[in-house]
Amino acid sequence: MIEQLPQAFLNQMRALLGPNFDNFFLTYQDEPARAARFQYGQPENLEQIPWEENARYIPFDSSLGQSIEHEAGAFYIQEPSAMLPARLLSPKASEKVLDLCAAPGGKATQLAQIMQNTGVLVCNEPIVSRAKILSSNIERMGVSCAIVTQSYPEALAQRFPDYFDKILVDAPCSGEGMFRKNPEVIGEWSQNSPETCARRQSDLLDCAAQMLRPSGKIVYSTCTFNEIENEGVIKDFLSSHPEFATVDTVINGLKTSKGCIRFYPHTVKGEGHFACLLEKSKLISANNLQLVSTTKKTSKYAPPHEKTTKVLSEVKRLVRLEKIGGQVQLFQNSYVLSPIELEMFEGIKLLRLGLHLGKFKGKTFIPDHALARALPAKHIIPLSKEDAYRYLYGEELGIISCNISKVQFVVVSYQGLPLGWAKIVGDRLKNHYPKGLRKALR
Template identity: 40%
Template sequence: MNLPSAFLTRMQEMLGEEYEAFLQSYESGHYQSLRLNPRKTDREEFMEKSPFHLTPVAWEKNGFYYSEEDTPGKHPYHEAGVYYIQEASAMAPVGYLDVQPGDYVLDLCAAPGGKSTQIGAAMQGKGILICNEIHPARAKILSENVERMGLTNAVVTNESPERLSAYFPEYFDKILVDAPCSGEGMFRKHEEACSEWSPENVELCAKRQDSVLDEAAAMLKKGGRLVYSTCTFALQEDEGSVARFLLRHPEFSIKETHRYDGMEPGRPDWAGTEPVPDGMEKTIRLWPHKLHGEGHFLAVLEKTGEVPEGYRARSLYGIQKGIAPKDFAAWKEFERESLKKQFDGIFLLFGDQLYLAPKDMPALKGLKVLRPGLHLGTMKKGRFEPAHALALSLSPKDAVHCCNLSGDSQEARQWINGMTLSKDGEKGWQLVCVDGYSLGWGKLAGGILKNHYPKGLRKTM
């Protein structure tokens, strides 16, 4: 691997005697891993069904390494949202966010969605999750991953941090800032990151991180938790970013946290500030020569104070108002005929598209919103057509009619490629599943199950 010479010189200065071990880690290849979706399965169930060779990731209960011979991205389970292919070190920051069901949570720099979907899983469908990405193309990928993993309480926005902070003053219980960075920790996994690296880009990223963190601070409640993370080794972007933030925001402090085997404390002498804020050794570095993962950094920050008893977070425009029941009557008919589960929340209509937003969702007037909650489907003249997102949020017990395919069958792969199936049964909508995991919708008529798998997602597997 052709690593930048300026990068190597700095790493040698940083690591001293450990430098050779660090270099050697680039010759060993990177570890591949996935994270199970607890909204779809649990460890015990998946270990029984799994066609892969799995070993646990120490810092994430749903994380597993898989072997080189495994191809989880080409298995029907992937399309069913049973797991998310995610680098092991990247699983660490969300665990330190300590998300609880019912929290109001912001993932400020969220694409492609690994950490957002990890947060959503911890929330168990309760509370409000805002997943934001400033770049439109990446925000679209984020929205697709939120859909695939079956999240029901997530809102996807495409905004700048400055715009969001105007809407959400001291609103969130927890905020994740997985900051845009120089990506040095990903050189082993993504060699193209090497060609994009420069000392000037490191400085540019550090300045951008200062701005993003300032906006995040304004959106966090008193007593709330902010986790800052990067996938770089650069001093200016790691200890440096945290130190500069603490000097600008004395209302924050670094929280003492548990470090797993192989994780190292941050270095106060790498802060690059005068004075050096207290607690820099409580930050955490993940080194590729110390553990089975790529290079990462994280810090757990807490905001001083407590919110008054009975405090209710309020966004700029208050609570989102829903549409009247008469405006989604076709949905209610579909719900009665095809579902065993009843949905509760705020019903929203965008054109002919019906969404279910979480209760108490903030009004999003003026914001660029890609996904305002769970996409239920399309309101057509005299009927309702369910959305793929709705299917992926369900389990077989939620649907009146199901068609279950075997994960290792040709039928399952053909279904994902858009083929129809021959099937007997009562006509109407059927939840198509693979080994009990929801995969999409089919509509049965005349012994043929018509495929409603979205054309844009169809693929040969």
């Protein structure tokens, strides 16, 4: 590992760290730290991540990512330091939040967890393959308040001036902080990488500034060490945006300095990360003249009242809907429950809009997989470990014991975790686990 590190990178780090360089250098002989962020209770036998109350360190050779529980959305495998930016942003329940560079979804699902799955969470990724992974992780983790967009930031900025309460800009970077975790990144690095990345990072921050409401907050973060992409980008941004200032805070004893905080592998149990908290002044922006309407009105994509009533009736037969708000809308031939109107995204490509409920096939309502993951089902059939493996592989199952009658669709579960839908056909359970998700875990 050490012999792969470019000399130019080592020279840069020696100049940056001074007498602490040797301690930093020695960490490249160690294994990188791994962690999991849990949704349903925390294992007591694992060490907590200091800056994320829902996360625990896991062994380097852990196979949790290939478990039934992982497929069921019980936890998200996430690099420990990568959990800092969302906690620094600390969005409140019911706020409007944007994750501008959201794939693959670790920080986005963390934001949703902090927001208690309420409000509006727009998760953006311009690259189609990465946007699909993002959408899949949003679904796996049972997030119901998220809208997944596939758009360049400039287009979003034109559509949503002064709209969001909080914005996370986890900017693409030269990746120096990930050299230990992902050695393949080393080959992509050059001395010119920081300046090239910084130009794009500045553009991203400019777009974010346009979309943030007065008194709103931005967290800018990277997984790199050099000052050009970190303090340098912040300095340039503040000089061209006098309406912004850095904000100091404390996260479980970790203090920011001039709004910024740095993680090094020799100072924390994690990889390299940088984050900075910025706040926009309360002065009214000229952009408010173009502000996208947020008044609650009936969407033109909302189905007729009778159809909405029928959809909600079908959904309420299957799950407990009491705690979810929003408006039923028709999106990509399926019914969804969205926190905002679909027309607000006209001209923006969408992959996901709130909670996907399902669709009608003839007179039969076919529930969406996301519905099983997001809300408690009324009819559940628990599976053994063996049958859970078979279900996730896509096999049909027999019903060993079932007191459910006159119900077509049920959720199958493993140790209390919902896996997905199955349809009762006689004494069999027809598998409705999405074909694109099926896999052999054994």
